[in-house]
Amino acid sequence: QENSIEDGSAVAACAKHFVGDGGTTDGVDQGNCECDEETLRKIHLPGYIEAMKAGTKTIMVSFSSWNGTKMHGHRYLLTDVLKGELGFGGFLVSDWAAIDQLPGDYKSDIENSINAGLDMIMITAGPGAPNNYFEFVENLKDLVNEGRVPLSRIDDAARRILRVKYELDIFGHPFTDSKLTEKIGSAEHREVARQCVRESQVLLKNENRILPLSKNLKHILVAGKIADDIGSQCGGWTISWQGESGNTVTGGTTILQAIQNSVSPETRVSYSADGSQTESAEVGIVVVGETPYAEMEGDRDTLALSSEDRKTIGSVKAAGIPMVVILVSGRPLIINEALESSDAFVAAWLPGSEGQGVADVLFGDYKFTGKLTHSWPKTMAQIPINVDDQNYDPLFPYGYGLED
Numbered sequence: 328q329e330n331s332i333e334d335g336s337a338v339a340a341c342a343k344h345f346v347g348d349g350g351t352t353d354g355v356d357q358g359n360c361e362c363d364e365e366t367l368r369k370i371h372l373p374g375y376i377e378a379m380k381a382g383t384k385t386i387m388v389s390f391s392s393w394n395g396t397k398m399h400g401h402r403y404l405l406t407d408v409l410k411g412e413l414g415f416g417g418f419l420v421s422d423w424a425a426i427d428q429l430p431g432d433y434k435s436d437i438e439n440s441i442n443a444g445l446d447m448i449m450i451t452a453g454p455g456a457p458n459n460y461f462e463f464v465e466n467l468k469d470l471v472n473e474g475r476v477p478l479s480r481i482d483d484a485a486r487r488i489l490r491v492k493y494e495l496d497i498f499g500h501p502f503t504d505s506k507l508t509e510k511i512g513s514a515e516h517r518e519v520a521r522q523c524v525r526e527s528q529v530l531l532k533n534e535n536r537i538l539p540l541s542k543n544l545k546h547i548l549v550a551g552k553i554a555d556d557i558g559s560q561c562g563g564w565t566i567s568w569q570g571e572s573g574n575t576v577t578g579g580t581t582i583l584q585a586i587q588n589s590v591s592p593e594t595r596v597s598y599s600a601d602g603s604q605t606e607s608a609e610v611g612i613v614v615v616g617e618t619p620y621a622e623m624e625g626d627r628d629t630l631a632l633s634s635e636d637r638k639t640i641g642s643v644k645a646a647g648i649p650m651v652v653i654l655v656s657g658r659p660l661i662i663n664e665a666l667e668s669s670d671a672f673v674a675a676w677l678p679g680s681e682g683q684g685v686a687d688v689l690f691g692d693y694k695f696t697g698k699l700t701h702s703w704p705k706t707m708a709q710i711p712i713n714v715d716d717q718n719y720d721p722l723f724p725y726g727y728g729l730e731d
Contacts, residue, residue: 328382331496334502339491340487342378344422346404347371350711356623357390357428367393368519370713384417384491388445390425400429405444418487420444427451433459434466435495438475441467446484450635512578517681524675524684529697532672537649538731539691540610546595546646547586548608551639553655555583555598562657562677563621570619579680582614582653589686602639605646612689613643615665616655616675629707630660637664644668653685659703663722674699698728 349373351358354519360371375386388405389398398404399421409415426440426448427433440448450460470476492498512517530538540547553559558576563569566576574581580588587596597604602613615636617625632640643650654662654668657677666672674697675685687693702712703723714725 328384332382332384335496336507337495339384340378340497341385341387341415341420342375343385344387344391345375345386345398345409345419347393347398348389348391350495351391352712354626356626359395361394365631369715377408379413379415385420386415386417386437386495387420387422388425390422390428390704399425399445400439400443402443412445415584416487417491418484419444420447421445421449422452423449425449427472433462434470437466438464438470438708441470441476441480441484446487463575466631478568500612510657517579520679521681521684521687524678524681525687525693525698527678528688528695529674529676529678529699529727530671530688530695530731531674531703531723531727532666533729533731534670535575536731537610537651537670538689538695540651540689542590542594542690544590544609546597546608547590548602548605548643549583549586549596550600550609550611550613550643551604551636551653551726552583552600553599554612554614555581555683556686557581557680559616559618560655560682561619561679562617563625565619565679569621569624572618577680580682582655582675582678582682582685585682585684586612586689588683589690589692600639601635605648608646608648611643611646611648611650612653613640613641613650613669614653614655614675616653616660617657620657626659630658630704630710631663631707632660632665640665640668651689659701661704661707663705666722670719695728695730698726699723701725703727 328337332339333336336587339407347360347367348434350360350362352361360367386409391398393401393404421440426436429436429439448463450463467476471478471481556572557574557579558565558570558572560581561570561576570576584600590596597608599605602611606609615632640652649670650668651671651673652665653673653675654660655675655677678685688695702714702721702725704712705722714722
């Protein structure tokens, strides 16, 4: 949105997914957040309060439930709390076909979701899916005529949507400025992305201050299957829904390429995916982590590193050279063994196309400044783990991050 939503390049922000979707039992996507209201307000609500303070115009409601009640039918949280108590003046939008998961038939799904406070409904549509917007429109009109959805509720929803559209000046300028398309993927945009990458890197360990690395080493070994993989750096929801591994997904710079770009011309940078070719290397940089996923495809019983990644770390460790481990992931993983083996450990998250931002901090062009936005668990038994838990004992606490 930037500072003014009236600006021709502004896009209405959407905060999502309201509320508790990050706290479902066992972390199951679209699952059930089981907690009392005090906990919900303390842990899951603050982000939305801050988003509203910042001026977000829309909020998307979650597929998930709170104590067994689907959020898309939760009038208390959507209308009483969000719109009433917190004074949200924008509009609420459903997730994709999410009202279909409410109990009952489609007509009752519409009734319950609209009466709960949904203002805009994203219905099932697209290739291979039924285009049921005709059914939606007819059912909603019938519900109003039958007195099951008050006309005042329709007026409120329309008023909220129209207000945002007027603020965006959609009626005066209905189309996006085509000149903005030229900026997509531009050097200017890539530089912003690179800045985001380097500022989000979290240094978890730096024994004997091995980092930053010298750019003048004779031989640096880079290992790990993710070291030269744009797709894995980007994760899911990149071009396609689930994303994919490999370097044909989009343009950019892999972490391996970034390291090669950063060192002196005299430095040899070799790459061994499995870490087996370590001869003469002065330091090893091992890039491990998750391959792309989105939503329920990322549900896992364990967040342990893969056996392949553990084997690669073990191979480099066996060479007896200093080792930096870089973890590419969309969430904290169980890393105890890898952390113990490493001399330095960096949580790189999903750096996307601009792997150069990782090298920026590895070689000291910029300092590490990133801090954990999650408490990092020691074991699966600790999940979920939050600040102020009765026995709060994470591997790394919320807000942790070394700067040298």
